Amino acid sequence: MTEMARRSELLMPAGSLDKLKVAVLYGADAVYLGTPDLSLRTKSEFTLEDVVEGIEFAHAHGKRVYLTLNLFSHNKDIDKLPEYVDTVRRVQPDGLIIADPGVFMFVKQHAPELELHVSTQANVCSWQSVKFWQDQGAKLCVLGREVSFAELSEIRQRCPDIKLEAFVHGAMCMTYSGRCLLSNFMAERGANQGACANSCRWKYKVHMRLKDGTSEELPLTEENLELFEFLLEEEVRPGEFMPIEEDERGSYILNSKDLCIMPKLDDLLGIGVDSLKVEGRGKSIYYVAIVARAYRMAIDDWYRDPDNWSAENYMNELLTVPNRGYTFAFHEGRLSNHAHGFENTSTIGGWEFAGMVKSVEDDAFIIEGQNKLEAGDVLEFVPPNENDTILLRIYEFEHAAGGKINQVVNAGHEPLFRVPFALFDHEDPATLKDRIPPMTVLRKEKALTREQWDRLKLDQETRRLEMGGGSEVAYASRRDALQESQAIKDGSKTRNCF
Numbered sequence: 001m002t003e004m005a006r007r008s009e010l011l012m013p014a015g016s017l018d019k020l021k022v023a024v025l026y027g028a029d030a031v032y033l034g035t036p037d038l039s040l041r042t043k044s045e046f047t048l049e050d051v052v053e054g055i056e057f058a059h060a061h062g063k064r065v066y067l068t069l070n071l072f073s074h075n076k077d078i079d080k081l082p083e084y085v086d087t088v089r090r091v092q093p094d095g096l097i098i099a100d101p102g103v104f105m106f107v108k109q110h111a112p113e114l115e116l117h118v119s120t121q122a123n124v125c126s127w128q129s130v131k132f133w134q135d136q137g138a139k140l141c142v143l144g145r146e147v148s149f150a151e152l153s154e155i156r157q158r159c160p161d162i163k164l165e166a167f168v169h170g171a172m173c174m175t176y177s178g179r180c181l182l183s184n185f186m187a188e189r190g191a192n193q194g195a196c197a198n199s200c201r202w203k204y205k206v207h208m209r210l211k212d213g214t215s216e217e218l219p220l221t222e223e224n225l226e227l228f229e230f231l232l233e234e235e236v237r238p239g240e241f242m243p244i245e246e247d248e249r250g251s252y253i254l255n256s257k258d259l260c261i262m263p264k265l266d267d268l269l270g271i272g273v274d275s276l277k278v279e280g281r282g283k284s285i286y287y288v289a290i291v292a293r294a295y296r297m298a299i300d301d302w303y304r305d306p307d308n309w310s311a312e313n314y315m316n317e318l319l320t321v322p323n324r325g326y327t328f329a330f331h332e333g334r335l336s337n338h339a340h341g342f343e344n345t346s347t348i349g350g351w352e353f354a355g356m357v358k359s360v361e362d363d364a365f366i367i368e369g370q371n372k373l374e375a376g377d378v379l380e381f382v383p384p385n386e387n388d389t390i391l392l393r394i395y396e397f398e399h400a401a402g403g404k405i406n407q408v409v410n411a412g413h414e415p416l417f418r419v420p421f422a423l424f425d426h427e428d429p430a431t432l433k434d435r436i437p438p439m440t441v442l443r444k445e446k447a448l449t450r451e452q453w454d455r456l457k458l459d460q461e462t463r464r465l466e467m468g469g470g471s472e473v474a475y476a477s478r479r480d481a482l483q484e485s486q487a488i489k490d491g492s493k494t495r496n497c498f
Helices: 015-027 049-062 081-091 099-108 127-136 149-158 182-187 263-270 285-304 312-318 430-435 450-466 470-497
Strands: 009-013 030-033 062-069 095-098 116-118 140-142 163-170 202-208 228-233 239-245 257-262 274-280 352-361 364-369 378-382 390-395 395-401 415-418 441-443
Touching: 009 285, 015 030, 015 415, 030 099, 049 062, 062 081, 095 099, 095 163, 099 116, 127 140, 127 149, 140 274, 149 274, 149 390, 163 285, 182 395, 257 378, 257 441, 263 285, 263 312, 263 415, 263 430, 274 285, 285 312, 285 352, 285 441, 312 390, 441 450, 450 470
Parallel strands: 009 030, 009 274, 030 062, 062 095, 095 116, 116 140, 140 163, 163 274
Antiparallel strands: 163 257, 202 228, 228 239, 352 364, 352 441, 364 415, 378 390, 378 441, 395 415
């Protein structure tokens, strides 16, 4: 199959039935989901009935659904396999994502009609591994996030007859394809059983002490550096010191930024990667909608005109989603220091989830507020099927049930309010129903602290550097500004304690 004949699918996460429907409406070609028993998502919000409804909904819209069976099995899990596989056969997904070779063998023997996909947890990072799984009967391999674009290109060339899937967006794990034991050690929660505590993103201090056990304040130089060992102290575990080690490959640093391949998406589309995967079954409906919409527009625009394609507009969309800062990760090869968040580990965005259209009446939308909304806020409706958004400044909130007029709406407490079509001065009321269907998301700009603004400015300069532009001097200046604003905030916290 030629590269241009392989039209890449957009694969979105579905952590709940509503998220599945939003992903489909906002442009996903396929979704992946799991159940709590045998997938790496113990907090899955899907019941069996939800899975059946979700698959029916997706198929009715011409979309595909992949179920996950990607845990690392223990003896206690094996007895569950026959019943689980029988259930999977009944609901008829379009593929089953598996990591464990024993589980793969079992499903292949007992449900040969199912299309089997090899999970990223299997650490597939070479063409030889892809060929191995192809010989075992796999129809698709999800490549590890550690695979560079140069390696991916060679795998595509050497393995033309099996589908390849690559991550393009979402959180990055500090460990090799997510095989983490830190969560087990720190919180007794098994990351490889779907219960990761995100211990790598907690706040840590670095301590130094002499290897003979004594402690002194000394300036660090090349001559005396070997006298020290470096230790981590986690914020809520004072006095518990953990060593940081370094080998010939470098230090093992915590807290990666979020993967975002958007500026390099044309690379993957150009070589014919079959499936472009977005991480985030635990993320919000807003995340699912905006990320799906941005990548849908980007993919379609590239196929229409690859020579004049630019990522700028789509990146602006992705910046409205809270993130830890974006990075290309391993796309260019080895990680750079810009791929990690050293100063601030929070997810920050300039916009927030304002609400979602619950239903559409003859003359109004019924909106469910998702954050605090106040009279005078500008709500931005983000339609699933067009590039332009619709802005509306709202001066009061009409309660959906009783008609009471409020100045404030709070999520969780009477969040439903009515927005008449007549409020849209610059839109044709006759087209609003089609343009803004149920489950359309709304956003609004978010008031940011000085520290948050400084973090976003640092993220912006980091992206410029990863793209081959930017300035190390500007980067250092923005990093210093962030550290200063953090010091001011921490000082304020300290003063408030007395």
